[in-house]
Amino acid sequence: MAKELGEEITKKPLIIAMKGHPGTGKSTLAHALASALKFPLVDKDDIRDSTFPLHQQPQGSHALLNHLSYEAIWRVASTQLHLGISVIIDSPLSHRTHLDRLISLAASAGARLLIVECRPSDEAKWRERLEGREKSWHKPTSWEELQELIKGYGGCTEYDVGDVPKMVVDTTAPNLGLEELVSSVVRFIASS
Template identity: 85%
Template sequence: MAKEREEEITKKPLIIAMKGHPGTGKSTLAHALASTLKFPLIDKDDIRDSSFPLHQQQPAASRHQLNDLSYEAVWRVATTQLHLGLSVIIDSPLSRRIHLDRLVELAASVGARIVIVECRPSDEVKWRERLEGREKSWHKPASWGELQELIKGYGGCSEYDVGDVPRMLVDTTTPNLGVEELVSSVVQFIASVWCPTPPPM
């Protein structure tokens, strides 16, 4: 039955847009979803990581410019995949409504569907341990304090109305709930939104 749901989901291009602050577990879930559904995964961090030489040349002025450039690269790569008829998983914080608007426009332009999978841990202690225990990166917060400063800098804009875009909230710190179970619940959610069971004859 799970295999049938996965096959139904893949019949029409779909954008699975991950959303969540650093350390929430969205990349782990995104990789697991991509492996299960066999969707191309476009990770904004991969693109941002490759911009380090530019950051070294202009560290003061480049932060926001490189971030915007990373998103632009994500949109372009996603556009190519969707035009080929492929579904995609986009792993980014999706912290501003303008980023979602761009995805909605992209989906409409190619006749694709879109769903948001937002990772929002309820256990702050586990979230902090996850954030501070992961591999360090030059453009990611390395401590809980740095993360709080980042969130403060958003000025509340990361909590926005997603309109009629289907969204699933995922608590990645739920006890005794592994990645496989989270993937299964996301697949079920997508199937319930985009592949509803027809009424009995």
């Protein structure tokens, strides 16, 4: 059913932009959506992981490598969209400038843009998820590291998305599994 809906809702290309802090479940949901809808998934972490050798160089700059990772996902997404292929972009979307870039990309490709923000209400489950996942050199590995990262954002992650349709998903809601989350997002996409 999701695949048929995926074909129906994409009369013109669609960008589904995931948003949320590390460990909120956005990558899990993004992978499940990509599988259900048969849309390519462009994951910022895949790009960022490939920069590890540069990170080890003395001249390697964390901020520059992060910026280059975003540039790479915008370009990959642009190619797909200009081919008429919808994409799911998995990134924190933590700065308004990232959303502005997606708005511009959508306009240039004649695509629709939707945001799916993962915001868990159960902090204990979120913490357990964050600290239990596979370790990565560029992601917070503890709750304390995550809190420092969020503090470093200085509130910039909470911004007005304007007219861009947005759905907020509680990825820790009781009795709500991944399949139900995917179904609710697909309904949101179909109705937007």
